[in-house]
Amino acid sequence: MEARFAALFAGAALLLPAQPKKQEEDLPVIKVDVDLVNLLCSVRDRRNALIANLSKDDFVVREDGKEQEIRYFARESDLPMTVGMLVDVSRSQEGLIEIERSAASEFFRQVLRPKDMAFLISFGADIELLQDFTSSVNLLRRGLDQLRLSTSVGGIHPGPVPTSSKPKGTVLYDAVYLAATEKLRREVGRKAIVMISDGMDFGSHYKLEHALEQAQKSDAIIYSIYYVDPRAYGGFFGVSDSALKKMSEETGGRLFNVGRRQGLPEIFREIQEELRSQYSIGYVPTNANRDGAFRKVDIRTTNKDLKVQARKGYFAQRPG
Numbered sequence: 001m002e003a004r005f006a007a008l009f010a011g012a013a014l015l016l017p018a019q020p021k022k023q024e025e026d027l028p029v030i031k032v033d034v035d036l037v038n039l040l041c042s043v044r045d046r047r048n049a050l051i052a053n054l055s056k057d058d059f060v061v062r063e064d065g066k067e068q069e070i071r072y073f074a075r076e077s078d079l080p081m082t083v084g085m086l087v088d089v090s091r092s093q094e095g096l097i098e099i100e101r102s103a104a105s106e107f108f109r110q111v112l113r114p115k116d117m118a119f120l121i122s123f124g125a126d127i128e129l130l131q132d133f134t135s136s137v138n139l140l141r142r143g144l145d146q147l148r149l150s151t152s153v154g155g156i157h158p159g160p161v162p163t164s165s166k167p168k169g170t171v172l173y174d175a176v177y178l179a180a181t182e183k184l185r186r187e188v189g190r191k192a193i194v195m196i197s198d199g200m201d202f203g204s205h206y207k208l209e210h211a212l213e214q215a216q217k218s219d220a221i222i223y224s225i226y227y228v229d230p231r232a233y234g235g236f237f238g239v240s241d242s243a244l245k246k247m248s249e250e251t252g253g254r255l256f257n258v259g260r261r262q263g264l265p266e267i268f269r270e271i272q273e274e275l276r277s278q279y280s281i282g283y284v285p286t287n288a289n290r291d292g293a294f295r296k297v298d299i300r301t302t303n304k305d306l307k308v309q310a311r312k313g314y315f316a317q318r319p320g
Contacts, residue, residue, distance in 0.1 A: 037063075038282040040076060040190060040221060040252060041299050041310035042274050051306060052277040059308075062298045063285050072282030080115040081190035081275065082133070084179045084220070085140075088197035089150045090124035090170040092232035092239075099264060100196050100227070101144045107194075107268035108140045111275060119183055123175035124150025125203070133183075152203075169202030173211040176222070176247065180214035190278070191220040192253070194271060196264075198228045199244045208243050215251050216294075217315050222253040223271050227264065252311035290318040 039061075043051040056073035085108075087100055112118055112135060120131040120143040128150070131143030152169065176193065184191050193215065201208075215222055224244035233239065245255045254274070256267040281299065296313040 035284050035288065036072065036282045037285055037297075037314060038072065038219075038280060039297060039299065039310055039314075040278045040280055041308050042252075042278055043301060044307050044309065046305055050273060050277045054279065054301065058301050058303065059279075059281060060300050060302065061281060061283055063283075063287065063295050065296075065298075066286055068283040068285060070281055070283050072280070074280045076190060076278040076280045079190060079280070080117075081192065082184065082187045083111065083116070083118040083275075084183055084191075084193045085118065085120045086175050086179060086193060086195040086197075087120070087122050087147060088124065088170060088172070088195075088227075089122045089147055090200075091149065091151045092170070092198055092200065092229060093124075093196075093227070094149050095229045095231060096227055097147050097149070101147050103264040103268055104196075105137075105141050105144050106265060107272065108137050110269070111272045112137060112140075117187075120144065121175060121179055121183075122147055122150065123171055125152040125169065125171070126150050127171060127175050127178060170197070170200055171204045172197055172199070172201040172243070173204040173206050173208055176211040177206045177214050180211070180218040180220055184218040184220050185214075187218075190275075190280075191218065192275060193220050193222045194225070195222060195244070196225045196227050197244065198232075198239050199224075199226055199241045200239050201243065208246065212247050212250055213315070215247065216311065216313075217317065219314075220251060221311070222247045222251045223274075224248045224253065224255045225258060225264065225267055226255060227258040250312050252309060254309065285316075287316070290316050292317055 043054060045051055052075065056070055059070060061068045061070060085104060087104065089097060108118060114135055117133045117135055118140055119129065119133050120140055122128050122130055130146045131140050134140065179193055224247060226241040226244055228239055241255060241257065248255045258264055258267065292315060294313055294315055297311065299308045299310045301308060
């Protein structure tokens with residue numbers, strides 16, 4: 001069993017090849033206290049409208065129930081960011097790929113600025129890096145043009161659910177795990193994963209909690225887009241968005257549902273707006289132990305009518 005998993009990830013690693021490191025002069029230099037905990041958040045009112053004009057004094061931060069002194073505060077609309085786009089190309093998404101390609105291309109055109117970086121990964125039965133870090137919308141479009149159905153061999157008409165002859169269907173959790181560890185962990189600044197999927201996982205080596213932990217350790221916010229083609233499931237929506245919802249809420253992102261009221265282009269516009277309306281809050285925790293434990297963080301505003309969207313905590317890791 002372990003040998004099979006090792007072989008699986010050896011293959012996955014080949015699909016995410018090591019790339020030359022970005023030149024030092026291209027990377028933003030950020031010097032902060034090594035004990036500083038930095039969290040990104042968005043704030044909305046009761047009408048769900050983004051609030052982007054708050055100050056440091058409008059926020060209260062608690063770690064494991066203890067209030068913390070905010071040492072650093074900034075509005076993040078102009079700071080560089082790294083975005084990883086993960087697109088489900090398993091059998092159940094076959095009828096949606098063309099729509100996803102078009103909408104994602106427009107998203108990259110709208111959201112990326114010269115100092116931002118993005119990469120593109122597709123996942124189905126396998127994981128493939130279609131475009132490594134770049135700020136070029138044209139290169140990302142070429143990567144989107146390579147989106148192709150990815151299924152395991154088996155059966156005349158293989159469906160979305162794996163069978164004994166098709167052990168892998170959609171390695172969703174593995175894709176998130178690899179994006180966090182191989183692509184985002186060493187990056188600095190703001191980091192986000194934008195993922196399009198029906199939320200089903202069949203055949204991943206890693207479990208949901210493993211993928212979520214690595215996303216948290218890489219400081220990545222996950223925006224999940226729940227997109228289901230009922231035709232792939234015989235006209236019945238027999239799938240759940242629970243895994244996508246958990247990953248998004250725990251990392252400070254949001255879950256979006258593609259439907260009649262909101263299409264994929266509209267959702268991408270919402271994500272773009274939110275990414276440009278964030279706050280960065282930094283504090284030195286009163287608990288200085290770097291024991292690797294998970295610390296719960298609660299960020300609120302002094303105005304009870306406002307709702308803060310932020311990650312639920314962080315792992316107190318040693319530097320490096």
